[in-house]
Amino acid sequence: MLVLDRPKSFKNLAPSELKKLRNKQRKAKRKAEQEIALAAQVQVKREQHHKARQQQEQGDPEAPQLDELVPDKLARAEDPLEQALKFLQPLRTLAADRIDTHLMAFEIYFRKEKPLLMLQSIKRAWRLDPSHEHLHDCLLRFRSWLDEKHDSLVQSVAAVIDTEMQPMFRDRSAQTMAEEFISGPFRSQRAALWGARAMCRVQPSRTEQALQLATRLDLPGMSIQGCVEVLDSLKDGDFGACEKEIEQYIEACRAKYPYALAFKPANENHEDTALQPKEILDNCNQDEQTNIM
Numbered sequence: 585m586l587v588l589d590r591p592k593s594f595k596n597l598a599p600s601e602l603k604k605l606r607n608k609q610r611k612a613k614r615k616a617e618q619e620i621a622l623a624a625q626v627q628v629k630r631e632q633h634h635k636a637r638q639q640q641e642q643g644d645p646e647a648p649q650l651d652e653l654v655p656d657k658l659a660r661a662e663d664p665l666e667q668a669l670k671f672l673q674p675l676r677t678l679a680a681d682r683i684d685t686h687l688m689a690f691e692i693y694f695r696k697e698k699p700l701l702m703l704q705s706i707k708r709a710w711r712l713d714p715s716h717e718h719l720h721d722c723l724l725r726f727r728s729w730l731d732e733k734h735d736s737l738v739q740s741v742a743a744v745i746d747t748e749m750q751p752m753f754r755d756r757s758a759q760t761m762a763e764e765f766i767s768g769p770f771r772s773q774r775a776a777l778w779g780a781r782a783m784c785r786v787q788p789s790r791t792e793q794a795l796q797l798a799t800r801l802d803l804p805g806m807s808i809q810g811c812v813e814v815l816d817s818l819k820d821g822d823f824g825a826c827e828k829e830i831e832q833y834i835e836a837c838r839a840k841y842p843y844a845l846a847f848k849p850a851n852e853n854h855e856d857t858a859l860q861p862k863e864i865l866d867n868c869n870q871d872e873q874t875n876i877m
Contacts (some may be wrong), residue, residue, distance in 0.1 A: 590700060668692050682710040683719070690722045696727070699737060703745055710752060717778035718836055720765055724782050727758040762786045773803040773810040779820050788824075795823050799833045801840055808844045811837045815846075 661667045669692060675685045690705035706726060709719045726749075734742055756764075766779040780798035784791050798814055815837070816831045817823070838847040 624730040665692060665696055666722055680708075681712070683709050683716055686712070687716075687718050687722060690726075694722075694725060698734075699730075699733075699741060699745060702729075703748055705816065706752070707748065714752075714770075717772070717775040720761075721778050721782050722760045723752060724761055724786060725755060727756075727761065728786070731758070758786050766794075772802055773800075773807070774805070774813065776800060776803050777810075777814055778819060784823050791823055795826060795829055798823065799829065799836070806840075808841050808846060810840070811844075812846050 594812075603717070619836040668688075672685075672689055672692060672846070675682075676689065681684045686705045686709040690702055690709070694704060703726075706722055707714065709722070728781045730745065730749075737745070753761075762779070766783055770776045770779070777798050780794040780839065783797075784794040795818075798817065801811075811833075815833060818826055818833065823829075834847050839843070841847060
């Protein structure tokens with residue numbers, strides 16, 4: 585029996601207090617009803633799941649297949665390339681005007697060794713931005729792959745690829761394309777990194793030159809995020825073992841971005857390192873002036 589069913593107990597309450605009490609009780613009642621309904625839904629789903637599992641165990645062919653959402657299983661798919669293709673399909677429909685869609689497609693088809701689909705992805709990316717740094721890397725890898733696999737391709741497939749890629753390759757080798765890319769002016773820090781990695785892969789003997797290019801701090805569009813990307817590339821071994829260069833690059837980045845936590849020593853306490861607005865503004869202005877000069 586609800587307390588408000590006994591009005592004599594509250595005859596001394598002011599009307600406003602009584603109204604508040606009634607509202608509070610109504611909310612409590614609604615909340616209890618919602619919890620009961622939710623519990624009932626959970627129970628129904630649990631029973632359905634249990635029933636479906638029993639049907640599977642008993643060999644019922646009409647029982648629905650249950651995909652358990654196990655995080656480790658989802659993170660380590662047995663067929664990662666097939667799963668990547670499932671993710672790619674809606675992107676090719678909904679984001680066909682974004683070059684990243686076609687660069688991702690190339691990365692998948694390159695690993696699956698599908699030459700015509702590699703060709704398709706490169707052509708679509710080329711139409712969107714022929715000077716894109718990631719596309720340059722895709723072209724180099726496709727050129728190297730063709731040099732190795734060309735003789736084993738079906739003649740008609742090889743003929744189509746040779747014809748379609750002529751405007752992009754222009755009879756150049758992968759080494760020539762890499763040299764031309766790094767010899768020209770770079771439009772961004774990221775372009776320099778991609779060009780350096782490509783040069784290191786095509787000509788390992790020029791790794792030192794590639795390292796110097798990747799770790800430059802006077803490139804257009806310099807940013808903390810760009811420097812972190814370079815640092816990750818060095819640590820991932822894209823330029824071989826280079827512990828000394830990694831330490832030197834971290835020190836140089838720390839000098840350029842003294843407030844960036846990404847370049848501070850790991851054992852340094854950052855909790856009390858609060859930046860003042862003027863310090864942040866001065867640092868940003870200094871970076872802008874450096875980029876302009």
